[in-house]
Amino acid sequence: MGQVDRDHSSNDPALMCVDDEANVLSSLLRVFDGEGYRVLLASNGEDALSVLERQEVAIVLTDLNMPGMSGIELLKHVKTKSPLAVRMMLTAEADLEAAMQAINYGEVFRFIVKPWCEPELKNAVAQAFNLYHVCAENQRLTELTLEQNKLLEDWNSRLKEEVKKQTASILDKNQELEGLYRQLEGNFVDTIKTFAALLDMHDPETCSHSRRVTRASRFIADKLGIEGEELRTLEIAAMLHDVGKIGIPDTILRKPPYALTRIEKEILQKHPVLGENCVQSITRLCDAGRLIRHHHEHFAGGGYPDRISGEVIPLGSRIIAVADAFDRELHPQGQGHEVSVREALKQMRSQTGSLFDPRVVNALIPFVYEESNKANGSVEVGIPISSLKVGMVLTRNVVTGSGILLIAKGETLTPVYVERIKNYARIDPSMAKLYIYQRMNNADDGPEGDNVLLEVEKDG
Ligand SMILES: [Fe+2]
Ligand SMILES: [Fe+2]
Structure with missing residues (x-):
């Protein structure tokens, strides 16, 4: 070799x-x-x-x-x-x-x-x-390809590990942020409570007024489909709508409106702007501040402080205006007597379109019924169709045996409604009996008693 x-x-x-x-x-x-x-x-x-x-x-x-x-x-x-x-x-x-x-x-x-x-x-x-x-x-080249594939597989699995680690770290951070957000949110709620407490110290009556206005505003907002952040802003604004009254002398606040002098009226009318100024230094309260500013504007114009009208007035302000006015009608300051719900609602209706947005007043009506029923201790009673009277108010929907909605709950029975129910009852035996709310103190009067705010519903 x-x-x-x-x-x-x-x-x-x-x-x-x-x-x-x-x-x-x-x-x-x-x-x-x-x-x-x-x-x-x-x-x-x-x-x-x-x-x-x-x-x-x-x-x-x-x-x-x-x-x-x-x-x-x-x-x-x-x-x-x-x-x-x-x-x-x-x-x-x-x-x-x-x-x-x-x-x-x-x-x-x-x-x-x-x-x-x-x-x-x-x-x-x-x-x-x-x-x-x-x-x-x-x-x-085949060996190189295999080798590179192996490298890619290694990188891929390292990358997956890295992504897993990063995801876990992001989740941790998110949890941490959520915790901080909850803490901030808690601080924010504390701030609102502090304002409300200040208002309470200054005038306990104003504070309970604010709570009632907040409840009514929330109810109206729900009927109008307002939700999320907009609802939250409205609730805050309703709670603080009269916070500017902290800057108004007690002597003016305690007088009934008719007894105020022109100058005193002008001073009192500053409270929406004072209220806005009070909250606008807190960034998250700026939107609420705007609602507070306009809660005494009139729907047809001519209110204060800016005399704006219609839909130029923020919807939240229009809602607070209705809830506020209704509460003031029910609890008139310095007049020494309570006003009935019927009178308060009548007064509100007479000012609908001029002072108040009709859509908002309509959304208030079911709230008025609910409040009234709670207040006068009404109970639900079943009545035969033959006992239906004009003026009764339905609590639940009136539905035929085949599921057709005849009349929605909350409606006041008119002669047409009574006639319609009776006509259907003749051909639909399942409608023999309906339920209504009746005042406890008038229970002896039967369904024909004072049914200002009775509610009715079909059996079953
Ligand atoms: Fe006010
Ligand atoms: Fe008010």
Whole structure:
């Protein structure tokens, strides 16, 4: 065995020639001298395999018939040990059987017959080197791809871990922020309570007035579909709508409106602006401040402080105006007597359109009924259809047996309504009995008693 290694690094893939005849090996060496290949020589199959163990071989060019291991046997081993190496067969016996075996067992790239044609042999070896380089490059790229895929998988799993950690950290931060937000919200509510307490200290009557106005405003807002932050702003403004009265002398506050002088009236009318000034230094109360400012504007114009009208007045202010006026009607200051709900509502209705937004007054009516029923201790009673009277007020919807809504709860029975219910009752036996609220103190009067705020509903 020998090696010819001219102008080549020992790492360059080599052409290995295997033949038991020394003169053939030297002829081959001569053929490839100057071709730029590193050439290795082996005189038998065993030597060739031991070379393969230690060196990178691109092509194995072997004789077919050799003592010991045959060329076909050698190529079978080469295929297993060094699959990239291109296998070529060189033989003097150009028989079909030998060619078939070489192809089937050794998977040879070329089968060359001795004596060879030199240009053909050189060309075949050059092609074999090209094939080797293409396959080696292909293998290198496949390995690189696998390696990079592995790296990507690693990065991906590290990224997932990182995202998981970041998500957990964001969730922690969110929880922390929520805690801080709740704390801030608590501080904010405390601020409102402080204002209300100041108002209470100054004038307990004003404070209970503010609480009632807040309840009524919340009820109206609900009927008008106001919710979320807008509702919250309205509630705060309703609670603090008269906070500006802290800056008004007691002597003026305690006088009934009709007893005020012109100057005293002007001073009193400053309370919406004083109230707005009072809260506007707190950023979150600015919107509420605007509602406070306009709670004495008139729907048709001419109110104070800005004499604006209609929908230019913020809806929240229009709601507070109605709730406020209704409460003042029910609890007139300095007059020494209570006004009935009917009178208060009548008064409100007479000013609807001029002082108050009709839509808001309508939304107040069910509140008035509810409050009145609570106040006068009304109870729900069942009455036969024949006892229905004009003026009764329905508590629940009147529905036919087939589920058709005849009259909505809260409606006052008119002659038309009574007629309609009676007509339906004639053809629908399930409507034999309805329920109404009746005042406890008039229970002896029966359903025909003072039913100012009675409510009625169909049985079942
Ligand atoms: Fe006011
Ligand atoms: Fe008020």
